Amino acid sequence: MSWTTQQRVGDTTVTSLTDGHFRLDGGAMFGTVPKVLWNDLNPADELNRISLRINPLLIQLDGRNILVETGFWDQGGDKFENMYALDRDETVFRGLNDVGLSPDDIHIVINTHLHFDHAGRNVTPAGDPTFPNARYVVQKQELHDARHAHERSRASYIAGYIEPIADAGLFDLVEGEGEIVPGVSVLPLPGHNLGQQGVVLRSGGDTLVYTADLIATTAHVPYAYVMGYDLYPVTCLEMRKKYLPQWYEEGAIICPPHDPAVAFARLQEAKRGFKLEALE
Numbered sequence: 002m003s004w005t006t007q008q009r010v011g012d013t014t015v016t017s018l019t020d021g022h023f024r025l026d027g028g029a030m031f032g033t034v035p036k037v038l039w040n041d042l043n044p045a046d047e048l049n050r051i052s053l054r055i056n057p058l059l060i061q062l063d064g065r066n067i068l069v070e071t072g073f074w075d076q077g078g079d080k081f082e083n084m085y086a087l088d089r090d091e092t093v094f095r096g097l098n099d100v101g102l103s104p105d106d107i108h109i110v111i112n113t114h115l116h117f118d119h120a121g122r123n124v125t126p127a128g129d130p131t132f133p134n135a136r137y138v139v140q141k142q143e144l145h146d147a148r149h150a151h152e153r154s155r156a157s158y159i160a161g162y163i164e165p166i167a168d169a170g171l172f173d174l175v176e177g178e179g180e181i182v183p184g185v186s187v188l189p190l191p192g193h194n195l196g197q198q199g200v201v202l203r204s205g206g207d208t209l210v211y212t213a214d215l216i217a218t219t220a221h222v223p224y225a226y227v228m229g230y231d232l233y234p235v236t237c238l239e240m241r242k243k244y245l246p247q248w249y250e251e252g253a254i255i256c257p258p259h260d261p262a263v264a265f266a267r268l269q270e271a272k273r274g275f276k277l278e279a280l281e
């Protein structure tokens with residue numbers, strides 16, 4: 002079964018790809034929100050884990066193929082894959098194939114950050130860049146922090162999919178906001194960590210925002226629904242308060258990277274802030 006879905010954003014076609022499902026601890030995903038509230042939104046399994054999906058995004062604009070996120074690390078072995086209940090019911094490669102592309106056809110990779118569930122497919126099992134003709138765009142801060150991880154952040158980074166890209170000279174390090182190609186920019190969204198960036202596409206009067214883990218799923222829109230995984234939770238809150246009203250005013254299409262079922266959604270006003278409603 003294919004989970005690939007497409008959306009028009011102005012004059013641009015974007016395709017939501019999927020690199021499979023995985024599971025994370027529900028308590029950690031919802032931070033200080035009690036289980037009696039989140040369990041209805043995303044029911045936990047017997048190990049208290051909730052189902053998530055890895056949702057990379059393909060932007061095809063002016064003859065360029067831009068891939069946001071590469072997928073979940075595929076060299077962790079059985080113990081690693083069992084811990085995260087990794088289910089490769091779909092892969093980013095099959096999704097690209099669905100739209101007639103191979104990894105060689107990707108011109109730009111944007112790594113929102115370098116956690117293994119986002120950037121894990123940067124490198125093939127043989128240790129080569131998966132997208133050899135692409136520049137890999139990442140915040141300078143994030144590459145630094147990945148290389149200088151501490152006890153609280155170390156489990157999220159694996160050198161195996163980072164250093165071969167650096168060795169091949171394929172990283173384009175960005176500092177702060179920046180236009181990658183006309184119409185596509187990166188936007189710092191710190192909080193989950195310091196160096197996370199979102200991606201904003203503006204085309205023909207329409208806007209799409211790939212939120213990275215600032216809004217991991219459609220359930221993570223209420224201001225207080227900040228993840229236990231976030232290193233700087235109050236910064237997450239500040240970023241949401243800064244950007245959600247702007248994105249709502251713009252009518253932006255929102256892409257959460259880990260929603261188990263929804264690729265594209267739009268903000269609606271809710272009692273306290275906003276909620277996300279899936280686009281058909």
Ligand SMILES: [Zn+2]
Pocket residue numbers: 116118119214258259
């Ligand atoms: Zn993530």
